[in-house]
Amino acid sequence: MRTQVAIIGSGPAGLLLGQLLTNTGVDNVILERATREHVLSRIRAGVLEEGTTAMLQEAGAGSRMRAEGLPHDGFDLAFDGRRHRVDLHGLTGKRVMVYGQTEVTRDLMEKRARSGGRSIYEAVNVRPHGFDTDRPHVTYQKGGREHRIDCDFIAGCDGYHGVARRSVPQGAIEIFERAFPFGWLGIIADVPPVGPELVYANHPRGFALCSMRSHTRSRYYVQVPIEEKIEDWPDERFWDELRRRLPKATAEAVTTGPSVEKSIAPIRSFVAEPLRFGRLFLAGDAGHIVPPTGAKGLNLAASDVRYLFDALHEFYTEKSQAGLDAYSRRALARVWKAERFSWWMTNTLHRFPDHGGFGQKIQHAELDYLFSSRAALTALAENYVGLPY
Ligand SMILES: Cc1cc2nc3c(=O)[nH]c(=O)nc-3n(C[C@H](O)[C@H](O)[C@H](O)COP(=O)(O)OP(=O)(O)OC[C@H]3O[C@@H](n4cnc5c(N)ncnc54)[C@H](O)[C@@H]3O)c2cc1C
Incomplete structure (x- = not known):
């Protein structure tokens, strides 16, 4: 089989890139290890930046999001027993959209199915x-x-555990990483959310987050030690x-109500540099991971796709390599700013085991x-x- 762009991974990054390419007549094939149903059963992110929603619209996949998503103008930070609102729209003129991954x-x-795009699952x-040549290829078994x-x-849109990053020769890639000493225990329950906007809480017992997926489905998290067991x-x-x-x-x-999903997610910062190796490009979680505190993971996948799609489009329409050459630098500049923000949040x-009283006083001063x-x-x-693209 022959195509112009072979995409590994049918998560948000791979699907969005594939759709933008298909819409402009660039042939592509998506190869996905899991079944379609398995990919759809993964419950993850839920807060979309305006840049991400605009790209979903551009891809022609934004109409249900516009109808059913919940636009949020702000969120609350809770500490010292009180809630303090961050008026996102008043401060920036922008809002975010709550719509599940x-x-x-x-x-x-x-x-993709309506456009006749080819996806090979399993x-x-x-x-x-x-x-590293002008004639790359991909092999798989089915x-x-x-x-x-x-x-x-x-x-390579195949997430943190994918094969694309691991196929790069060791000396060609540098990894920057920080694992946090705690995880997020999260549940989904079919109960109305506690309020119309998200509440992030700093508390002596640890962090908590009240989020949602819809008016009837809530997403809640509490910080737990990383060794905690879900059955407890x-x-x-x-x-x-x-x-x-x-x-x-x-x-x-x-x-409250019975949980329909419950899991513990590790909290990690991770960046691979560069994101381009000859004719292989990494996008999304394949190249970087952020702690979910700033709600940036899915949004970074979208901004990588913005840069990569524009570069490929430029290559196919203008025969120019300039965008491809700039891809890694442009994407990483935005990735590192989101890494910084997620690390700061x-x-x-959160409560850190080694922060002690001093660390808590600093947190308090920061919030104040x-x-x-x-x-x-x-x-x-x-x-x-x-941040702008
Ligand atoms: C438990 C959890 C909770 C999260 N919560 C949030 C949140 O609240 N907010 C937020 O912004 N972000 C969150 N994230 C991050 C967000 O979900 C990711 O940033 C986003 O999914 C990235 O999209 P992606 O397409 O790059 O990667 P993925 O969604 O991981 O998609 C990669 C795809 O590649 C496939 N694949 C992997 N290996 C291979 C292979 N060898 N061959 C073929 N296919 C392969 C996978 O099956 C998968 O379908 C969370 C992530 C996790 C794991």
Whole structure:
């Protein structure tokens, strides 16, 4: 088989890139290790920047998001038993959209099916080859047979555990990494959210977050030690712990119910440099991971795709390599700013085992400062709504 761009991974990055290419007549094939149903069963991000929603619209996969997504003009930070609002729209003129990653993925998959795009699910042992030459190809197994796709470029959109980054010779890539000593225990429950906007809480017992997916589906998290076991957290224990970490009135307003999903996610910062190796390009979680505190993971996948799509489009329409040559530098410049913001949010809102009283006083001073300085609050808001591409 032959295509112009072989895309590894059918997550948000791969699907969005594939759709933008298809819309402009660039042939592409998506190779995905899992089944379509498995990809759709993963519950992850939910806060979309305006740049991300604009790209979904551009891809032709934004109409359900516009109809069912929840535009948010702000969020609350809770500390010292009180809630303090960050007026995102008042400070930046922008808002964010709450719309689950599962729905984004479903909309992109459906659009791809309508456009006749080729996706190969349950592709085993996908391997990129020859990306240091002008004639790369990808191999995989399916139905007990070995297959080969010849292509112009390979896009590694296969997430943190994917094969694309691992195929690069060790000396050609540098890794920057920080693992945090805690995780997020998260649940989804079919109960109305505690309020119309997100609440991020800094509490002596640890961080908590009240989020949502819709008016009837809530997403809640509490910080837990990384070695915690999910079976030690029956729903009742989760709800009790969550309420302890929220201001009294907020805790009393929480509607509880049986969880429909419960998991513990490790919290990690990770960046691979560069993001281009000859004709192989990494995009999204394949190249970088952020702690979810700033809600940036999915949005960074989208901004990588913005730069990569523009570069490929320029290559195919103008025969220019300039965008491809600039891809890694442009994407990483934005990635590192989001890494900094997510790291800052994580440090400001969580309890750290080695911070002690000094660390807590610094956190308190930071939060106090934020709400006494419009400049400081604006800096938070402009990062949260998403820096320009
Ligand atoms: C538990 C969890 C919770 C999260 N919560 C948030 C959040 O609240 N907010 C936020 O902004 N971000 C969150 N994230 C991050 C966000 O989900 C990711 O940034 C986003 O999914 C990145 O999209 P992607 O397409 O780059 O990668 P992925 O979504 O990981 O997609 C990669 C795809 O590649 C496939 N693949 C992997 N290996 C291979 C292979 N060898 N061959 C073929 N296919 C392969 C995978 O099956 C997958 O479908 C969370 C992530 C996790 C894991």
